[in-house]
Amino acid sequence: MVTEVVKINRDSMDAKLIQKAGRILQNGGLVAFPTETVYGLGANALDVDGAKKTYGVKGRPADNPLIVHIAHYDDLKEIAQNIAPVAEKLAKVFWPGPLTMIFEKRALVPLGTTGGLDTVAVRMPKDKIALALIEAGGGYVSAPSANISGRPSPTLAEHVLEDLDGKIEMIVDGGAVDMGVESTILDMTVQPPMILRPGFITAEMLEEVIGSVALNRERLEESDSKPKAPGMKYRHYAPKGSLSIIEGDLPMEVSAIQKLVKEKQKEGKRVAVIATDETVALYPDGIVKNLGSRKEVAGIAGNLYRILRELDQEEVEFIYSESIPQEGIGIAVMNRLEKAAGFKRISAETILL
Numbered sequence: 001m002v003t004e005v006v007k008i009n010r011d012s013m014d015a016k017l018i019q020k021a022g023r024i025l026q027n028g029g030l031v032a033f034p035t036e037t038v039y040g041l042g043a044n045a046l047d048v049d050g051a052k053k054t055y056g057v058k059g060r061p062a063d064n065p066l067i068v069h070i071a072h073y074d075d076l077k078e079i080a081q082n083i084a085p086v087a088e089k090l091a092k093v094f095w096p097g098p099l100t101m102i103f104e105k106r107a108l109v110p111l112g113t114t115g116g117l118d119t120v121a122v123r124m125p126k127d128k129i130a131l132a133l134i135e136a137g138g139g140y141v142s143a144p145s146a147n148i149s150g151r152p153s154p155t156l157a158e159h160v161l162e163d164l165d166g167k168i169e170m171i172v173d174g175g176a177v178d179m180g181v182e183s184t185i186l187d188m189t190v191q192p193p194m195i196l197r198p199g200f201i202t203a204e205m206l207e208e209v210i211g212s213v214a215l216n217r218e219r220l221e222e223s224d225s226k227p228k229a230p231g232m233k234y235r236h237y238a239p240k241g242s243l244s245i246i247e248g249d250l251p252m253e254v255s256a257i258q259k260l261v262k263e264k265q266k267e268g269k270r271v272a273v274i275a276t277d278e279t280v281a282l283y284p285d286g287i288v289k290n291l292g293s294r295k296e297v298a299g300i301a302g303n304l305y306r307i308l309r310e311l312d313q314e315e316v317e318f319i320y321s322e323s324i325p326q327e328g329i330g331i332a333v334m335n336r337l338e339k340a341a342g343f344k345r346i347s348a349e350t351i352l353l
């Protein structure tokens with residue numbers, strides 16, 4: 001299959017191209033497109049074969065459900081039931097935007113799309129291209145991140161091409177995404193609603209609208225048996241090299257990383273450091289990547305996946321990353337970084353002993 005790449009300008013969208021992409025979806029094909037979070041791999045969410053193809057090209061385990069994307073609030077009622085008033089409130093405030101909510105599903109949604117679950121995850125994205133494409137594609141578009149399962153999520157059309165060239169019909173190139181970290185997932189089928197995946201919309205922001213929400217920290221950690229968001233059990237976002245997160249206060253983290261880099265270089269290994277604006281000048285050795293300023297954690301979120309992919313291209317064998325404070329969006333950033341590291345954490349203090 002030849003993958004067609006089409007550039008679309010968000011501010012003067014070519015309606016014909018959107019229609020063409022929409023027809024591919026309606027005919028059971030796959031189209032990758034930008035959302036404000038990451039690039040999604042779109043398929044008709046109401047078509048079992050669309051889901052099958054999606055799992056196939058991503059190499060995604062079939063029990064890891066897809067998020068259904070809609071363009072109009074009223075469409076939610078066609079695919080979900082028992083929608084609580086608090087969910088309506090959240091939708092009013094955060095849709096379109098990076099919030100996914102989980103509801104009891106209606107029969108219209110095939111089990112193939114929900115990984116066999118009787119619940120469905122739904123989001124209305126904010127990106128104009130995404131909204132136009134969902135509408136053109138029939139209104140219900142499943143869209144997991146448009147990467148090979150387990151690799152860092154794509155924040156540029158080039159990343160999608162790297163993973164899926166020749167496997168899907170079309171990539172809509174809308175340039176760099178806005179946020180760079182996947183949506184917050186909130187389970188509305190439990191009381192209080194529970195955050196299954198942290199994102200740009202934080203617990204504090206949700207609580208301001210509906211009162212208390214639960215954040216089951218266990219779910220964010222490496223977990224074993226049957227997690228509620230089945231996707232959480234898989235190693236994710238991972239670079240090819242061995243990534244470790246160094247923990248301590250910042251000066252200790254820096255000293256520990258300096259020491260680790262020297263040691264690995266002595267062994268003849270290719271080593272990289274993931275640093276921040278505030279520390280980048282302190283690493284004389286190794287390949288040094290800068291996530292951005294610690295005062296702008298949203299910017300750090302936007303750079304993370306691109307940097308992980310760059311480290312793959314540079315064939316780095318060992319990667320040491322500083323920690324980011326777990327506040328606000330920092331919670332989502334550390335969640336992705338920990339998963340990318342396969343939960344490998346090293347205390348700076350132990351290294352410096």
Ligand code: AMP
Pocket residue numbers: 064065066067102114117119120121143144145182185196197228229230231232
């Ligand atoms: P992705 O689209 O690749 O960013 O991943 C979607 C995430 O949503 C995965 O972690 C899924 O496990 C989660 N998810 C989707 N649908 C459901 C659902 N019905 N119940 C729980 N988690 C879900």
Ligand code: MG
Pocket residue numbers: 144145153
């Ligand atoms: Mg994903």
